[in-house]
Amino acid sequence: MTLLTRLSALLLVLLTLPGHAAEIPPPPEVTAQSWLLMDAASGKVLAAHRGDERLAPASLTKMMTAYIATLELNQGRIQENQPVTISEKAWRMGGSKMFIEVGKQVAVHDLFRGIIIQSGNDASVALAEHIAGDETAFAALMNAQAKKLGMANSHFLNATGWPAEGHYSTAHDMAKLARAIIYEDPAHYAIYAQKEFLWNGIRQPNRNLLLWRNDGVDGLKTGHTEEAGYCLVASAQQNGQRLIAVVFGTDSEAARATETAKLLGYGFRFFEGKVFHQKGEVLASAPVWKGTARTVKARLDAALAVSVPRGQLAALTTRLALKPTLIAPVKSGEVIGSIAVLQNGKVLQQANLVATDNVEAGGFFRRMWDGLRLFFKGLFG
Helix, strand or coil, rough: CCCHHHHHHHHHHHHHHCCCCCCCCCCCCCCCCEEEEEEEECCCCCEECCCCCCCCCCCHHHHHHHHHHHHHHHCCCCCCCCEEEHHHHHHHHCCCCCCCCCEEEEEHHHHHHHHHHHCCHHHHHHHHHHHHHHHHHHHHHHHHHHCCCCCCCCEEECCCCCCCCCEECHHHHHHHHHHHHHHCCCCHHHHHCCCCCCCCCCCEEEECCHHHCCCCCCEEEEEEEEECCEEEEEEECCCCCEEEEEEEEEEEEEHHHHHHHHHHHHHHHHHHEEEEEEEEEEEEEEEECCCCCCEEEEEEEEEEEEEEEEHHHHHHHEEECCCCCCCCCCCCCCCCEEEEEEEEEEEEEEEEEEEEECEEEECCCHHHHHHHHHHHHHHCC
């Protein structure tokens, strides 16, 4: 029986005690400086302790380094098989290493695995220099991406998490970053689940101990420095529900795995989630007035998902609303409506509907005729 399974069984017993049948108990006691549990699909924070406190993130930083690398790959600015010449700075990096050699050439895809699986400081610096020229310029890219992802309490000074004054992040921000890594590029996310990587004749295991436990854990990253303590960002999926758990500042490698497992077990036992609609899904056609077309399709600009206490999902409903009078011109991507998930009439989550295409203004007679129709429509309701 796995650790998460044992924890779930224990929580089930607690839930069925007298007086607890319809209650969500408080989260478990987690021995960490900061921690957070998030429903991945919706981004909803299910539980947290000092989740927005700025702390040293150690090698969790490398999640942002890897994320930028995937953006560069997907945009064609670097290639998987592209050789990278290893600088002396990268080779001399201390701490965890991939054991690349100065002056040698290593393919981008190998450096990427060296960062994620082996947590190589040398690999991180080498790839950062390849992408941006030097580590300082790469840190600027990191901070720009952090801003785009809404990581308001993060600031990066290097690609590795090497201790530096002013280099910080939070449990909440790291969960946001994990969510982007998971959903924006599933193919590269699969690498986070790999348990070991062999390079230069040295086989190194992934430091995320939860990967060896059959609990659906498939990522993401560990970190450790004397200042930061032992940190972990982990994600797991069970029965279609995905959670993200983050711990900062535990006492040991074993402790960070155990404390993270507590959070995941709690989340899977007491919460359930549902993705009602995926990003990009077309949900309606909106009438257009005074345009070259009579209608325009409305698609979701973000996935519509929720997480609620277990047992409440069946009672949720959705409500779609389009702009009552949409007049051309309409631009592709323009917000033309919304869809909401409701619980007892209260909005739990909402996403915008946007136009799939441009609709230009119609000719003179179309605009005149629709103007008259709108006049009488308003006059008679």
